[in-house]
Amino acid sequence: MNITIKDVAKELGVSYSSISRALNGKEGVSEETRQRIVAAAERMGYQPNELARGLVNRISNTVGVIIPDILNPYFGEIVNGIIEAAKQKGYNIFLCTSGWNGDTESEYLKILRQKRVDGIIIKPADYSRDMAYDTITTPMIIIDRQEDGEIHNKVGVDNEQGGYIATRHLLERGYRHPVFIIGQEDNYSSSQRLVGAERALKEFGLTLEKNRVAEGWFTIEGGRVAAARLFNSGIEIDSVFGINDLIALGVLQYCNENGLSVPEDVGVIGFDDISYAALPQIQLTTIHQPKHQLGRLLFETLYKEIKGFEGQEQTKIRLEPQLVIRKTTR
Amino acid sequence: MNITIKDVAKELGVSYSSISRALNGKEGVSEETRQRIVAAAERMGYQPNELARGLVNRISNTVGVIIPDILNPYFGEIVNGIIEAAKQKGYNIFLCTSGWNGDTESEYLKILRQKRVDGIIIKPADYSRDMAYDTITTPMIIIDRQEDGEIHNKVGVDNEQGGYIATRHLLERGYRHPVFIIGQEDNYSSSQRLVGAERALKEFGLTLEKNRVAEGWFTIEGGRVAAARLFNSGIEIDSVFGINDLIALGVLQYCNENGLSVPEDVGVIGFDDISYAALPQIQLTTIHQPKHQLGRLLFETLYKEIKGFEGQEQTKIRLEPQLVIRKTTR
DNA sequence: CTGAAAGCGCTAACAT
C-alpha cells in the first residue's frame, strides 16, 4: 500500500509525531532531525494522506463548484478564474455540472457536503429553489445573484443594468420592435435583464409585451429554435436581444439561414461577450462581463469566508457590465 | 459541528456499528431497527463523512482530471463526457488545468495523489515528460496517446490518420502549397498529425519542409499570430492546416483582416470539429473527433481499471477521425 | 441481531 508516516518513523527510529512536526514545519524538532526526516520522506516517496489530515484538521482544501454547463464559455471562463485563484491558495476544485437541472444540483450539493468541501460556489439551476440554500452551513457563494434575504455571499454583474444598456442601445439605433429570447422563465439572470429591458422600453414610450419574449435554452440551438418561433409568430420584429451570447449566436444563425440581413433587417445583441463573439465573421454586439475576474473574485470572497476573515456580514459584490458595439447592430 | 454516526447512535440508544450497517445496506440488522435508524438519520440531517469513509475504505470515489485548458471546447466537451459518465458511477472529479505547463502538471499530479483520488485522467502538457508517468501507481489513463512502452491505459483518436486525411483533402482540392501550424513542438498530438500530413504529401510527390511548419499556441490568437508569421515569411502559400480548430479560427481571422479570400486565395482546414466551427458564418472544414464519447470512454476505461476488471493488460482504444467538408476549402 | 473494540493515517495535547 501507500507509505505512511509510520513507515518513515520506523525507518528512522523516531516517533511518528516527530515526523508530523517536521513535515508540517512546526517547532519542536531539532534542525538536524528535521533534515533527516525530510530527506527520508523524500527518498521513500512519502505522500501525506490528505484524507486523514482532513479528518483531523476538519479542512479539505477543496471547494465545490456547481455550474449549469461547462460548454458555455461564460462559465468556462469563470471556472478558469476560480481554478487560477484557488491554485494560489492551495485549493482544488470539484467541478459539478447541473445541466440547469435543480434535482441534479441538489444531489451534488449533498455529495459536496459529504465530501466535506470547505466551501461551495454555485450558479443556481433555477430561481425557485435557491431560497433553500439558507439551510446550508458550509461557506457558500452564489454567482450572479443580488437578492436580499439570504445568508450567503454573492458576486455578480449588475444584470438589470446590463439589460437596460442593451435594450437602450437597440432603441437608440432606431430599432423599435425588439423581441427578447431568454432561458427558462424562472432563471434569475434572465428576469433581471428583462427588468432592465423594460426600464429602457419605458423611456422610449414602449412596453414589454409577453408575446415578444420567448423562452429557450442557453445554447446556440436554443437561440435558433426560439428565433424561428418568434419570427413565425406573425409579430413585427426588427431586432432581438439574446439574453446570452450563445442564444444570440443562434439568432444570427437563424437570420443567416433565412436570408435576413443583419444589422439591416434585424439587429442582434447578446450578453456576456464570450470570445467567439469577437471573431471577424461574427462581430456580435453584446454586453461585456469580466468573466475571468468574476471567477477570481468568487473564489477569493469564498476564501475569506472560509478563513473567517471580516466578520459575519454578508458580502455582495456587483460588477458593472459594459456595452460593446460591433457589427450586428446598425 | 457536523453530526456524526455517534450522535444518531446515542439518540437511538444503539451501538454505532449498527448505524453503519444499516446505512450501508449491510446485513446484520433487523429490518425494524434499520428503519428506525434510517428515519433518525434523515430527521437529524446526518451526512456521512466521506473523508472518514475514504480513510478506512481506501477509496474516495473521486478522480482527478488534468487538462491543459478548459476554454478549448475540445477539452470542454471531453470533460463534459467525463463528468456525465462519472456521475453515473457516483464519482466526482477534481478539475485541474495545467495551462500546457509541465511543472504545473507535475504539481497537480502530486496533489491528486495526496488527495488519494482513485484514478487520474490526463492530457500531458508536453511530450518529453510523460514517460515519467510510469512511476505512478494510481490507476491512470492518458488522453490521445498511442505510444508503446508505458503501463497506463490510453484512449484517443488516431491522430496520424487524422493528419493524413486533412492534408490529403487539401491536396485533392488542388492546393499545392500548404503550411502547417502546430502547438508547441513537443506536443504529441501535433507531431502525430504532422506524420500523417507527411504521408499524404509524399503520395502527391511533395515533402514536408521545416519552414512550412510554424509553432504557436493552441488558441485563436496563437493561430492568428502564427499565420501572420508564415504569410510574411515570403514562402508561397495557398492553404493552411491548423492543428486544431482554435488555431484554424485564428488563421481565418488573419485572412479576413488581410483581405485574403477563403477558400479561393487560401484554403483552411482545422482539427477537432468544435461546435463553433459549424456556425454558418464560419463553416470551417475540419476533422471531426467524437469528443463527448471520448470523455465517456475515458472515464469508463479508467473505472474498469479502478475496479480491477479485465486483468492487468494495458487497454488502448483508438477512435477514427472523420473529415467534415465545409466552406473553407474549395 | 447487536455491541465492543481495533484501526485507517494523521495531528495535537500531554508527558517525559
Added chain:
DNA sequence: ATGTTAGCGCTTTCAG
C-alpha cells in the same frame, strides 16, 4: 527535543 496517547468519523472483525 522527543515520545506517548487520545481521537477525528467511520468500517469491520470478533464476541456475545
